[in-house]
Amino acid sequence: MLRGLFTTFKEMLTPKVTIQYPEQKRPVRERFKGRHELKRYDNGLEKCIGCALCAAACPSNAIFVESSENTDEERYSPGERYASTYEINMLRCIFCGFCEDACPTEAIVLEKDYELSYTDRAEAILTKDKLIVKVPAGGSPTPQKTEPGVFTRSVPQMKDPTD
Ligand code: SF4
């Protein structure tokens, strides 16, 4: 009994190893793959061009993309098309990151949010309005009215192919 009490008192003096989640949160590892986000360019245009390569690469068939035509009067993204519907079924997602790897414009990114809980199935389907990030400071919301002939390329030209 004394030996047991000694262990109890000894442990009372050692630093705590538990974390008081959710009040305290431990930063995740650099390569952690959490909830997806659809990114924007600095001017507010959406990076997603509705090509559906992410949907084709997804091994669990979790992504649904429907694209529509951009015009200079009503532009959502550079190039011809944008994703008018973009949905991820998080009940199917296995967080493999293949969608991120397949994306030619780095539009879909698995970020650091791991607090994913749903009370019904419909809530687990993340639609475009839930996935897309806020418009950056200095940018404009989509759709934008743009100059003709400026945003003709769907995939941005890179200086270095390793960029
Ligand atoms: S992380 Fe993997 S499973 Fe999840 S949506 Fe992307 S490709 Fe599909």
Ligand code: SF4
């Ligand atoms: S997220 Fe990327 S791969 Fe998926 S539809 Fe948009 S541009 Fe294409």
